Amino acid sequence: MVTVILGVGNEIKSDDGVGSYIVNKLKNQNSNLKRGFQIFNAGTTPENFSGEIKRLKPDKLIIIDAADFRGFPGESREIEPEQIKLISFSTHNFTLKVFIDYLKADLPNMAVQVIGIQPKILGFGEKLSPEVQATADKICQTILV
Numbered sequence: 001m002v003t004v005i006l007g008v009g010n011e012i013k014s015d016d017g018v019g020s021y022i023v024n025k026l027k028n029q030n031s032n033l034k035r036g037f038q039i040f041n042a043g044t045t046p047e048n049f050s051g052e053i054k055r056l057k058p059d060k061l062i063i064i065d066a067a068d069f070r071g072f073p074g075e076s077r078e079i080e081p082e083q084i085k086l087i088s089f090s091t092h093n094f095t096l097k098v099f100i101d102y103l104k105a106d107l108p109n110m111a112v113q114v115i116g117i118q119p120k121i122l123g124f125g126e127k128l129s130p131e132v133q134a135t136a137d138k139i140c141q142t143i144l145v
Helices: 014-028 046-056 081-084 096-106 130-145
Strands: 003-008 038-041 060-068 076-081 111-117
Touching: 003 014, 003 046, 014 038, 014 111, 014 130, 038 046, 038 096, 038 111, 046 096, 060 096, 076 081, 081 111, 096 111, 111 130
Parallel strands: 003 038, 003 060, 060 111
Antiparallel strands: 076 111
């Protein structure tokens, strides 16, 4: 079974970089990662990884990104792909819904899980807020266990 974890976000816009933070941390702890995981830091252009994802033909795609669903800073939610249009995802050039639909056209059996994390700060800066970093670290532990 192959699972792709795709971190999305802008690393110089504080909490918007949470998806990238998570995948970078997972890559650094690669020896502890379960077999069958492929990890990509997509930054603000997840569409640039569509070819690689299609080539891998994963059973599951996990997308992690900052999302404004009007929650508490650091709160995480699993977001159904149909709900993506209703939620503000920060700085991508391409909407996640279009990206997912594009992949699913060639990979109809691929399961998709979108994890959104409510940002606190989206201004320029390279550090995550404490609330978002705590959630990101918990997500990393969950994936590693």
